[in-house]
Amino acid sequence: MAVLKALKSSVDKTFAILEYFTVDRAEWSVTELAKELDASKSTVYRFLSDMQKRGIMYQDPVSGKYGLGLKLFELGNRVRIKSAFTDKTHPVLMEVAKSITETVHIGVFKDEQVYYVDKVESPQGLRISTTIGSYSPAHATSLGKVLLAFSSYDENRFVQRLKRYTENTITDCGQLKEELKKIKKDGYAVDYEEFEIGLICVAVPILNQKNEIVASLSAAGPANRFKKEELPNYVKKLQKGALQIQKNIGDFKLNIT
Amino acid sequence: MAVLKALKSSVDKTFAILEYFTVDRAEWSVTELAKELDASKSTVYRFLSDMQKRGIMYQDPVSGKYGLGLKLFELGNRVRIKSAFTDKTHPVLMEVAKSITETVHIGVFKDEQVYYVDKVESPQGLRISTTIGSYSPAHATSLGKVLLAFSSYDENRFVQRLKRYTENTITDCGQLKEELKKIKKDGYAVDYEEFEIGLICVAVPILNQKNEIVASLSAAGPANRFKKEELPNYVKKLQKGALQIQKNIGDFKLNIT
DNA sequence: AAATTGCATTTCATATAATGAAACAAAATA
DNA sequence: TATTTTGTTTCATTATATGAAATGCAATTT
Numbered sequence: 001m002a003v004l005k006a007l008k009s010s011v012d013k014t015f016a017i018l019e020y021f022t023v024d025r026a027e028w029s030v031t032e033l034a035k036e037l038d039a040s041k042s043t044v045y046r047f048l049s050d051m052q053k054r055g056i057m058y059q060d061p062v063s064g065k066y067g068l069g070l071k072l073f074e075l076g077n078r079v080r081i082k083s084a085f086t087d088k089t090h091p092v093l094m095e096v097a098k099s100i101t102e103t104v105h106i107g108v109f110k111d112e113q114v115y116y117v118d119k120v121e122s123p124q125g126l127r128i129s130t131t132i133g134s135y136s137p138a139h140a141t142s143l144g145k146v147l148l149a150f151s152s153y154d155e156n157r158f159v160q161r162l163k164r165y166t167e168n169t170i171t172d173c174g175q176l177k178e179e180l181k182k183i184k185k186d187g188y189a190v191d192y193e194e195f196e197i198g199l200i201c202v203a204v205p206i207l208n209q210k211n212e213i214v215a216s217l218s219a220a221g222p223a224n225r226f227k228k229e230e231l232p233n234y235v236k237k238l239q240k241g242a243l244q245i246q247k248n249i250g251d252f253k254l255n256i257t
Numbered sequence: 258m259a260v261l262k263a264l265k266s267s268v269d270k271t272f273a274i275l276e277y278f279t280v281d282r283a284e285w286s287v288t289e290l291a292k293e294l295d296a297s298k299s300t301v302y303r304f305l306s307d308m309q310k311r312g313i314m315y316q317d318p319v320s321g322k323y324g325l326g327l328k329l330f331e332l333g334n335r336v337r338i339k340s341a342f343t344d345k346t347h348p349v350l351m352e353v354a355k356s357i358t359e360t361v362h363i364g365v366f367k368d369e370q371v372y373y374v375d376k377v378e379s380p381q382g383l384r385i386s387t388t389i390g391s392y393s394p395a396h397a398t399s400l401g402k403v404l405l406a407f408s409s410y411d412e413n414r415f416v417q418r419l420k421r422y423t424e425n426t427i428t429d430c431g432q433l434k435e436e437l438k439k440i441k442k443d444g445y446a447v448d449y450e451e452f453e454i455g456l457i458c459v460a461v462p463i464l465n466q467k468n469e470i471v472a473s474l475s476a477a478g479p480a481n482r483f484k485k486e487e488l489p490n491y492v493k494k495l496q497k498g499a500l501q502i503q504k505n506i507g508d509f510k511l512n513i514t
Numbered sequence: 515a516a517a518t519t520g521c522a523t524t525t526c527a528t529a530t531a532a533t534g535a536a537a538c539a540a541a542a543t544a
Numbered sequence: 545t546a547t548t549t550t551g552t553t554t555c556a557t558t559a560t561a562t563g564a565a566a567t568g569c570a571a572t573t574t
Contacts, residue, residue: 008560010267010532011307015328023335030551040534045552050268058337064551068336070367071272074390076333078280079325080315091380094351110327120348133331265531267561287522297563302523321522518573523566530561537554544547 004039017047018056018068023131027065086118088248089206093120093217096241100234102221103128104241106206107143108214109151110135114144117215128199128220139176140169142191142203143216148176149183150205150213168194188235193223200226204238206245214249217242261296274304275313275325280388284322343375345505346463346472350377353498357491359478360385361498363463364400365471366408367392371401374472385456385477396433397426399448399460400473406440407462407470425451445492450480457483461495463502471506474499 007013020028020036028036034044048066051057055071089106097104097120107114113135121127130136138144139162162171170176183189191201203218217238264270277285277293285293291301305323308314312328346363354361354377364371370392378384387393395401396419419428427433440446448458460475474495 009303009307010560011271011304012311013532014268014271015308015311015313018332021332021335026335026337031549041551042534042553043532046266046532047268049552050266051272054269054272056272068332070336070338070390072329073333073336073338075275075325076330076336077388077390078278078283079327079330079333080283081327081330091351091377094348115327121344123348131334133327133334267531270561288520298522299524299563300561303561306523516574518571520571521569523568525566526562526564528562530559532560533556533558535555538552539550540552541550542548544545 003037004043014047014051017044018051018072021066021068023134027060027063027067029063029065033066081117085249089118089215089245090120092241092244092248093118095244096120096217096219096237097122099237100219102219102225103130104238105130105143105218105220106215107136107141107147107203107218108216109138109147112138114138114141114147114216122221128222130220136195137163137165139163140165140191140195141218142189142201142220143218145180145183145189145191146203146205146216146218147213149180149189150207165195166193166197168192170194188238190231198223202231202234202238204235204242206242206249208249209246217245260294261300271304271308274301275308275329278323278325280391284317284320284324286320286322290323338374342506346375346502347377349498349501349505350375350474352501353377353474353476353494354379356494357476359476359482360387361495362387362400362475362477363472364393364398364404364460364475365473366395366404369395371395371398371404371473379478385479387477393452394420394422396420397422397448397452398475399446399458399477400475402437402440402446402448403460403462403473403475404470406437406446407464407473422452423450423454425449427451445495447488455480459488459491459495461492461499463499463506465506466503474502 003016004013007016017033017037020033030041030045030048034041037044048057052059052066052069055069058067058069059065060067093104093106101122101124103122104120105116106118107116109115114137116130116132116134119130119132121129136144138148162173162176164171170179188202188204193199199220200223201218201220203216205213206215206217208214219234219238260273261270264273274290274294277290287298287302287305291298294301305314309316309323309326312326315324315326316322317324350361350363358379358381360379361377362373363375364373366372371394373387373389373391376387376389378386393401395405419426419430419433421428427436445459445461450456456477457480458475458477460473462470463472463474465471476491476495
């Protein structure tokens with residue numbers, strides 16, 4: 001409430017409005033959004049229609065509701081991360097997804113969270129589906145635990161409360177530190193339904209040619225399809241992919257800011 | 258010159274500035290951009306730094322120059338076309354690129370031009386590299402000619418001048434109509450260096466399950482690698498991919514506006 | 515080492531655009 | 545037909561955007 005009025009610059013307001021258009025809520029009417037933002041219809045209308053004129057917004061000709069437009073897609077594709085990083089990782093991701101037959105992800109650190117930068121979905125019907133450009137908690141995912149384990153991090157990083165997502169989530173800082181130590185030793189992390197019941201993930205680090213960790217690579221699938229004796233096999237396939245990516249990316253270091 | 262002053266709304270100004278960040282010119286300093294826009298440094302600075310605070314812009318910590326930020330990548334990935342269409346086409350594109358070993362593209366019609374919505378680059382060193390979200394002329398590309406041939410179009414569509422790009426470009430309307438008729442009969446189009454010298458493309462239509470054309474699929478490679486006797490082979494592989502995509506997309510119809 | 519250039523950034527009085535209430539038009543609903 | 549609910553437009557008021565000049569910082573030149 002009173003979201004817009006709190007922001008002083010038009011630039012801020014513009015992008016605050018865009019943030020409301022998510023994957024889960026792709027369409028808003030002027031009235032709905034005005035109510036949500038506690039702003040006048042005129043104001044919201046002007047923002048949306050100005051953006052619509054530029055193709056940043058798309059207006060459904062039938063319902064009159066607004067959604068994100070093609071121009072934004074266009075701009076998003078110009079962002080460096082895409083051409084510099086994903087172009088190099090994606091082909092490998094395809095290979096790994098095919099050989100493991102589960103959804104594979106690449107995640108990096110951003111704001112203490114895991115940020116998904118690339119994915120290839122499992123060819124199987126029942127599969128995990130995440131949105132590129134979204135976030136997950138670091139301590140409750142295999143991607144995050146790998147990133148933590150292989151990064152040089154402040155020991156006091158975990159003074160912050162570790163949020164519980166399921167009964168398996170690690171919420172004790174000491175326990176997490178032990179887990180990370182083990183992960184660094186083993187070279188991989190597993191998430192046994194620690195973030196979501198029914199979801200199991202395995203992840204390995206992606207290093208650049210200077211052996212700095214730049215991202216992590218995971219395979220994720222439904223718990224009932226996971227066989228513990230297959231774990232070394234998954235890890236082997238992931239590591240093979242990670243090594244291939246390492247070859248592809250050179251000394252590339254992702255600047256996430 | 259005087260680009261910014263001509264625009265009355267901040268929303269317009271914001272996105273006008275973003276448009277200056279292209280693939281060819283990914284970075285601008287405050288001073289450079291202020292000069293280009295004929296605006297004051299303060300103004301440009303404020304736009305860029307406001308956007309930078311939100312992650313829309315990225316500022317290189319060394320040079321101080323600005324580029325497009327991750328948030329924009331994030332927003333771009335939320336655009337419907339991406340999740341609804343590309344997710345379904347990309348895996349097939351990978352397969353086709355691998356089997357043909359040339360860069361493959363998917364294009365749709367937008368504003369009488371070919372709009373690139375997805376691509377997978379050739380694994381070979383020498384390859385064609387296009388930007389997703391960019392445009393090419395319809396009459397001078399295989400993607401475009403397929404789209405024209407299989408769309409129900411106005412006969413008078415081509416009264417507009419057909420721009421010449423190379424010595425092979427079809428610039429005569431009657432000749433183009435003949436070509437389109439042939440393409441419809443054959444089920445594929447070829448571009449023999451009609452847009453760019455040294456570039457040869459082959460394209461086939463992608464139909465949805467109602468048999469409406471929704472996009473076209475092409476393979477593009479350097480002319481000196483192209484063997485005429487391999488053409489039926491390329492077409493066969495492309496058609497196999499197009500059929501797979503048809504299965505994936507159902508009765509999906511792309512709304513490009 | 516001092517001076518100079520070249521840059522991003524900040525300041526502040528003024529010009530200009532953003533704002534919301536209300537009116538409007540058009541469609542959906544009763 | 546009457547009523548409600550939309551998206552859109554208008555316009556006087558308010559608040560933000562603007563640019564010249566100043567600042568601070570670093571790299572380069574004297």
